[in-house]
Amino acid sequence: MKFGGTSIADGKKIRHVAQLLISYKEAGNQVVAITSALGGVTDGLLTNAAEASQKGKVSQVKEFMTDLAKKHYDAISDAIDNERIADEVIETIDIRIDELEKALIGICYLGELTPRSIDYISSYGERLAVPIISGSIRSLGTDSKPFTGGEAGISTTDDYGNARPLQKSYAQIRRTVGPLVENSIPVVTGFIAEDENGIITTLGRGGSDFTASLVGAAIQADEIWLWKEVHGIMTTDPKIVPEASTISQISYIEAMELSYFGAKVLHPRAIEPAIIHGIPVRVKNTFDTQFPGTLIVADQNCSEEVAKAVTLIRKVAAINICGAGMVGAIGTAAKIFTTLANAGVNIIMISQSSSEANMSLIIEQSHLKRAVKALEHAFNEGVVGEVAYDEDVCVVAVVGAGMDGSPGVAGKIFGALGKGKINVIMISQGSSQHNISFVVKEEDAEEAVKVLHREFGLGKKNGCN
Numbered sequence: 001m002k003f004g005g006t007s008i009a010d011g012k013k014i015r016h017v018a019q020l021l022i023s024y025k026e027a028g029n030q031v032v033a034i035t036s037a038l039g040g041v042t043d044g045l046l047t048n049a050a051e052a053s054q055k056g057k058v059s060q061v062k063e064f065m066t067d068l069a070k071k072h073y074d075a076i077s078d079a080i081d082n083e084r085i086a087d088e089v090i091e092t093i094d095i096r097i098d099e100l101e102k103a104l105i106g107i108c109y110l111g112e113l114t115p116r117s118i119d120y121i122s123s124y125g126e127r128l129a130v131p132i133i134s135g136s137i138r139s140l141g142t143d144s145k146p147f148t149g150g151e152a153g154i155s156t157t158d159d160y161g162n163a164r165p166l167q168k169s170y171a172q173i174r175r176t177v178g179p180l181v182e183n184s185i186p187v188v189t190g191f192i193a194e195d196e197n198g199i200i201t202t203l204g205r206g207g208s209d210f211t212a213s214l215v216g217a218a219i220q221a222d223e224i225w226l227w228k229e230v231h232g233i234m235t236t237d238p239k240i241v242p243e244a245s246t247i248s249q250i251s252y253i254e255a256m257e258l259s260y261f262g263a264k265v266l267h268p269r270a271i272e273p274a275i276i277h278g279i280p281v282r283v284k285n286t287f288d289t290q291f292p293g294t295l296i297v298a299d300q301n302c303s304e305e306v307a308k309a310v311t312l313i314r315k316v317a318a319i320n321i322c323g324a325g326m327v328g329a330i331g332t333a334a335k336i337f338t339t340l341a342n343a344g345v346n347i348i349m350i351s352q353s354s355s356e357a358n359m360s361l362i363i364e365q366s367h368l369k370r371a372v373k374a375l376e377h378a379f380n381e382g383v384v385g386e387v388a389y390d391e392d393v394c395v396v397a398v399v400g401a402g403m404d405g406s407p408g409v410a411g412k413i414f415g416a417l418g419k420g421k422i423n424v425i426m427i428s429q430g431s432s433q434h435n436i437s438f439v440v441k442e443e444d445a446e447e448a449v450k451v452l453h454r455e456f457g458l459g460k461k462n463g464c465n
Contacts, residue, residue: 002212009039011078037125115160126189143184150194163201173218209270232294235458243459261397323385394445
């Protein structure tokens, strides 16, 4: 069971989570808890680390550390009513607060923030939360032991900020955590791990879900539960469409498509280990425990619904590469992709005209400047005539396994958009046919989502919804 930052935002919520875990344990289940940092802590750590490297103000670091310590002391006070256990947890928190303060002051003097040091600093959110949650469980009479991801056995590559777990992690987790589940509730930090030299790494933002999936697969769990502040995976963002409903059951492939195309409920890689090991994943609401949520499984038995959800990616940019010299020029696409890869630019969508004279790409907006600069430098010999870009765009994706082999889906999508007077700039569909994604102007994006949600009847609670 994984709990996000909103689920453990303060001491009262931590105690609620501890009681929830114990209730499942007492009902005869074996439970492992994975936790994020307390709400807002990771963002605060990253912001202050950046400011420490730029401004070098030790006084500002000390002020932040005082506030951070108070937030966790208050949480201990509300979550743990056993004085002896509270004192033990405070001692652990004090040691880690002291380590963190020294690291941030060091960054002030160095004036440098490397990917490795960012991982080290950001790891403290989870490392401060886990002792409190474990202590709260113990104060309620159930045995518990806290672990960092590295202590639990998660070994990764040294790609700081986005490390990949090594295969040996599964056996290590099984040896470390597996024997404890019979009589206690182990609590493991999400998001963080260690490379083979014992240096702290992170699995990328949202990586706590990934940790839960890894640990669940390692101990051969019956299900992996992701406890969040929402009722499950929705048919679309309820802030855009208030009548959006929870999808009761969805396939792995659909969930992966949705997470890739901007659905914030799941980390894009989160269910990879679950897929490999065939473990169902359930998304539930911490504050409405009776609601069944969304179950993610290998096969989708309910097939009457062609589309399951409509999702939106913001903060993207379109790059249009064109030139007569591209026609028939062998290796042009390879050079484009290699150039962007070397510049550290991730490509979200690709579309190429059959004439080969034009290629359109969608990338993250934050990568735009370096992408354009790299492309212009790589093609200054004239094969490419122009590299144009547009930041005023969004990607909309319609996702559903039922789209595979269903005639007329694209016609239905673009017919509805046409009636809504929404212009489509670029279209992409993979051969799997599990999604159709397209690009529209930012000002049209929310209306496009509303139109398609209505067109496919996704707000109705029927079929799989």
